[in-house]
Amino acid sequence: MNMIMHVLPLLVFTTFAGLAAGAYVVDALCGGLRTGGSDASPSAAPCCAWLFPLVCLVLLGVGLCGTLAHLGQPLRFANGMANPGSMIAQEAYWSIAFGVVIVIDLAFAKVKGAPPRPVRWVGAVVAVGLMIVTGLAYYHSLGLPAWSGAATVPLFVLGDLALGAGLCALLDRGALASGKLACANVAAQIAFAAVLVAFGLHLARIGADMTGLLVAAGVVGPLAASVAAGATHAGKLPAQAGAVAVCAFATVGVVLARYAFFAAGMM
């Protein structure tokens, strides 16, 4: 129980902020879901263009609140941005920048019905920055061999992409059924599965063992989410149920993998 309470704030931040960051990248790569892109349903796009940035803003906000629970002195959180050389401070800078872009995106979506694509591209670039500095923050932990391996940064970047693909599926069920997003989900999950193996090998090399959790993450995440995405695309699963399943499986898979990651470092 103590371990879970210790790990929970880190899980909350990396999962919720990762959902938002990954969604922006996947949205940019897939050419605009919900904003009148080729795969979006024409009737749905205008009325719900604000939904995507709003959901991402809420997720990022919840994630950042999670970080406060990790601090012994949460009221001093502003002090945490004093040293630009620190990866923790950089996480704060990138999170704030990401939040600003999302607010701009939301404002455009609300006022004009759809944001200009460059806003999403900028959002995606800032999101990638946030993913990388999050991974680097853990990678620089010289005192925790489980975290300072080569698989750490990919584990966070690809995990966030898997989360984001799942969230995009949930927010645009039509796109999942029509193909592009199904492919994005399967590709992200395959890449995530590869990095799970790499992380497991790193743990084995340093004498740690999280095989059970990593296998569970691989089954629930890459396997089940890919099957759900494929079944939805093939029309064997209703679009709504398929989207919920893909997002849920992707999220649980990444959460399991990250719990294994944090627990391995703090054992």
Added chain:
Amino acid sequence: MAEQKHYGMVIDTQYCVGCQTCTVSCKISNEVPGSAHWNHLESLDGEVLYQSTGTFPRPTLAFRPLLCNHCEDPACVNNCPSGAMRKDPDTGIVSVNQDVCIACGYCSWVCPYGAPSMNDVDHVMSKCTFCAERVAEGIDPYCVAACPANARVFGDLNDPESAPSKLMQERHAEPYLPEAGTRPSVYYV
């Protein structure tokens, strides 16, 4: 202007008997609160602290006392987001400003020695200070003064005539985990 000092320590693991007097002395004398600890001991060659390793007729039982290495390029200072961790340029001593610390714990993750220890009473980071106030008065740190085996030798590493400098040369003392690249100021024989 006084010459810059670089305080450091040499620990002779062949003298250390693993009695933990240093760890207890540090905890009591510095009034280290809660479960925080600024000194601890690990086995030099095995996983279990008080269990011999090796096979007859050459079993071994040896210890590595660990404390903050007051590194020349400290990972804790470089990575502290709040700037609470600082290195005194006049003494080389690394300390934490608890009035600024946000208690994120990142310094203890990035330190290869896991030296910073969370003060779970006041919810701020705490760490070994090399007993800076005593050192300023020319007195050895508590752990050095308390060691019954004289396994710890403290002094100015910039002074080639100091006791630790001489011991380093005579006994070819080596730092622990030099590959971490933080250039520690604690050496082991």
